[in-house]
Amino acid sequence: MQYKRFLFVLLVTLSPSLLHAQMVKVRSSHPVAKKDTIIIRKKAVTTAPALPIAVVMPKAVEAKPRVFKPVPLAHEKGYYGPMSEYVTQYVEKYLTTHNRTLNVVQGRSNKQFPLMDNVLQKHEIPKELKYLAVIESALNNNAVSKVGAVGPWQFMAPTARLMGLTVNKKRDDRKDWYKSTNAAAKYLTTLYDDLNDWLLVVAAYNSGPTPVKRAMARTGSNNFWEIKKYLPRETQGHVLAFIATATIFEKMGKFIGNTLPEDFEINTDSTGMASIKPKKPRFTDEELKNMAIVVLNEPLSMDLMVHELKMDRNTMDKWNPDYELFEYNTYSAETYKLRLPKDKLDMFVEMKESLYKRSKQVFSAQNM
Numbered sequence: 001m002q003y004k005r006f007l008f009v010l011l012v013t014l015s016p017s018l019l020h021a022q023m024v025k026v027r028s029s030h031p032v033a034k035k036d037t038i039i040i041r042k043k044a045v046t047t048a049p050a051l052p053i054a055v056v057m058p059k060a061v062e063a064k065p066r067v068f069k070p071v072p073l074a075h076e077k078g079y080y081g082p083m084s085e086y087v088t089q090y091v092e093k094y095l096t097t098h099n100r101t102l103n104v105v106q107g108r109s110n111k112q113f114p115l116m117d118n119v120l121q122k123h124e125i126p127k128e129l130k131y132l133a134v135i136e137s138a139l140n141n142n143a144v145s146k147v148g149a150v151g152p153w154q155f156m157a158p159t160a161r162l163m164g165l166t167v168n169k170k171r172d173d174r175k176d177w178y179k180s181t182n183a184a185a186k187y188l189t190t191l192y193d194d195l196n197d198w199l200l201v202v203a204a205y206n207s208g209p210t211p212v213k214r215a216m217a218r219t220g221s222n223n224f225w226e227i228k229k230y231l232p233r234e235t236q237g238h239v240l241a242f243i244a245t246a247t248i249f250e251k252m253g254k255f256i257g258n259t260l261p262e263d264f265e266i267n268t269d270s271t272g273m274a275s276i277k278p279k280k281p282r283f284t285d286e287e288l289k290n291m292a293i294v295v296l297n298e299p300l301s302m303d304l305m306v307h308e309l310k311m312d313r314n315t316m317d318k319w320n321p322d323y324e325l326f327e328y329n330t331y332s333a334e335t336y337k338l339r340l341p342k343d344k345l346d347m348f349v350e351m352k353e354s355l356y357k358r359s360k361q362v363f364s365a366q367n368m
Helices: 002-012 016-027 077-097 099-124 126-139 157-162 177-195 198-209 210-218 223-232 233-251 287-289 301-311 313-317 323-327 342-367
Strands: 266-270 274-277 291-296 336-341
Touching: 077 099, 077 198, 077 233, 077 266, 077 323, 099 126, 099 177, 099 233, 126 177, 126 198, 126 233, 126 287, 157 177, 177 198, 177 210, 198 210, 198 336, 210 223, 210 313, 223 233, 233 323, 287 291, 291 342, 301 313, 301 323, 313 336, 323 336
Parallel strands: none
Antiparallel strands: 266 274, 291 336
């Protein structure tokens, strides 16, 4: 009995450091869980209970649904502000000059639009973006541009491949409606993430993002109307054609292919649905008396003409309300009947060749 008591006293009087060392030795036979680490244990080979496993999982982050702005149609004054009247007038001119082509596209759209709507909705972007394919290819999946863009969405081969399409000698997914629309949706989403405005996206789709960003940097603005004059001329026309096409199909479809009044104006109700009515005579008797008409075979810069011939810009815009379509190469005819003051006719004839030459330089500079 005395011997046992002696052993007990000896054990409890051992130094604390020695006792601690023994405890560490015991614990070292079990793995220690590190923070933010998941430990997967193999099946135990003994009957001893396993120590608890430390699992630290990151907190789940709820993905916020993406929210895209709507595509602005012509009647939306809150978006267009002081440009509303200009946009509405452009739609009127576009409907008149492209009515036959829009009628052909409308016939093709019955088959293709439902497919395109489904794809665009899957990507959660506005279905009105399908009208970009209308102005790109007139819904012709075999369309090929002069520079090699192919299909309804007119993809160049490098961009198509970047968006996951196969383009080689045996197969060209750019002509496939479903695959190319998926690729277009991805590309449009990428552009929107960068530019955050659908008109800027349409501009970048045409010219590439670099000219759009350059114009934004030059003006310090992300408003299409403020950067418009610094964009390539073709791109300016492309955006306006998109606005007009989307508005016509969404709000004025009943007028496509029908005979329109020679001169009309658009009225919209609270929902943006449009009706048309004839306008009052465009020109007064006095204006007709002082007006001359010349036929242009190719566009001249209106800014240049007004400056060199010292003409009133407001008068020229009023007399030639659809000239912008001709200047942007989106006019339905190959020639344009330009109205100008009679007292400027002789000067125009004298300077015509110079105006053509200098206009080409102006347009070339705009397309850089």
